[in-house]
Amino acid sequence: xxxxxxxxMPLWDDEKESIWMLPGYFDGIIGAGGTPIMFPFLKExxxxxxxxxxxxxxxxTGGHDVSPELYGxxxxxxxxxxxxxxxxxxxxxxxxxxKNKPVLGICRGIQFIxxxxxGTLYQDLPTQLSSKTDHHQTPPYDVPVHSVEIKKxxxxxxxxxxxxxQVNSYHHQAVKDVAPxxxxxxxxxxGLVEGLYMPDHRFLWAIQWHPEFSYLKDENSQKIFRxxxxxxxxxx
Numbered sequence: 001x002x003x004x005x006x007x008x009m010p011l012w013d014d015e016k017e018s019i020w021m022l023p024g025y026f027d028g029i030i031g032a033g034g035t036p037i038m039f040p041f042l043k044e045x046x047x048x049x050x051x052x053x054x055x056x057x058x059x060x061t062g063g064h065d066v067s068p069e070l071y072g073x074x075x076x077x078x079x080x081x082x083x084x085x086x087x088x089x090x091x092x093x094x095x096x097x098x099k100n101k102p103v104l105g106i107c108r109g110i111q112f113i114x115x116x117x118x119g120t121l122y123q124d125l126p127t128q129l130s131s132k133t134d135h136h137q138t139p140p141y142d143v144p145v146h147s148v149e150i151k152k153x154x155x156x157x158x159x160x161x162x163x164x165x166q167v168n169s170y171h172h173q174a175v176k177d178v179a180p181x182x183x184x185x186x187x188x189x190x191g192l193v194e195g196l197y198m199p200d201h202r203f204l205w206a207i208q209w210h211p212e213f214s215y216l217k218d219e220n221s222q223k224i225f226r227x228x229x230x231x232x233x234x235x236x
Contacts, residue, residue: 004056004232006034009089009109010041011063012082024212025061025106031215032225034232041084045091052095057102057203057232060089060109062210065173068123070115076123079173090116097201102231104224105206110196111173113206119179125172131190135169141213145169148194148209154185156195156205159227165220167194167209174208203231 006029010019021038029036034057042048052058067081068074070090075081093116096103105113111121122128125135134145144166150157157163175193178184186195186207198204205228211221 001233003033003035004229005054006036006057006059006229006232007051007055007092008036008038008059009061009085009092010038011061012041012085014082022061022212024210024215025059028212028215028221028225029059029229031222032229034229039088039092041088043084043088048088048091049095052092052099052101055101057104057228058092058096059228060093060103060105060112060206062107062109062171062212064108065123066108066111066115066121068121070112071118071120073120073123076127079123086112093117097198097204100202102203102228103201103205104203104228105196106212107171107208107210108173110175110193110206110208111171113204114175114179114182114196117179117181119175119182120177122174122176125174125192129174129190129192131192133169133188133190133192135174135188135192136172137169141168141170141210142217143168144214144218146189148186148188150186150195151184154183154195155197155227156185156207156224159223160220162220168214169209171208203228 215221
């Protein structure tokens with residue numbers, strides 16, 4: 001069987017005005033049996049449709065804040081975003097859902113997917129949600145800093161076969177109100193949403209932590225990448 005092609009959403013460097021990629025996203029896909037390709041920033045739907053049709057799955061990566069305009073709010077002071085990324089990813093997400101292609105969202109990915117499908121976000125956790133849980137760790141980023149509770153009736157439990165895992169964490173935005181059509185599959189110690197999925201989709205998972213940093217050491221991170229790639233192969 002040929003390796004599935006996974007379209008990976010690009011990261012954007014404002015200072016250098018360039019796209020870039022953390023190797024862990026690619027390496028996690030490759031290690032699980034997939035072939036990653038990074039999308040350029042495109043505006044034309046017909047061009048994006050060609051790329052989406054080429055791919056067997058789509059990975060929504062971390063990076064910039066999600067624009068509060070997506071969920072009808074004005075940005076708080078210090079909240080930044082990347083409009084061209086929001087605009088492109090919304091088109092790609094809708095296409096992936098329409099085509100029933102496997103989707104995995106990581107960090108910004110869970111936030112974007114939730115906002116794009118009608119949910120809301122905490123724009124800035126330090127100012128909007130009091131918590132003793134460390135959601136913004138310092139390096140090294142492959143070290144777990146808090147626990148996550150996994151719902152037993154969720155596909156993530158079926159993948160990991162455990163109700164609690166330890167995860168790394170590096171974010172200041174997070175899911176607030178869950179979008180219609182999505183369900184929670186994991187929460188942090190303080191109740192913050194850490195995992196979502198779409199029950200009516202072939203495979204649409206989104207998680208708040210960073211398996212692209214921890215996959216070399218953490219078996220659960222490897223299992224998540226494998227579940228995604230197996231779905232892209234048509235095995236689940």
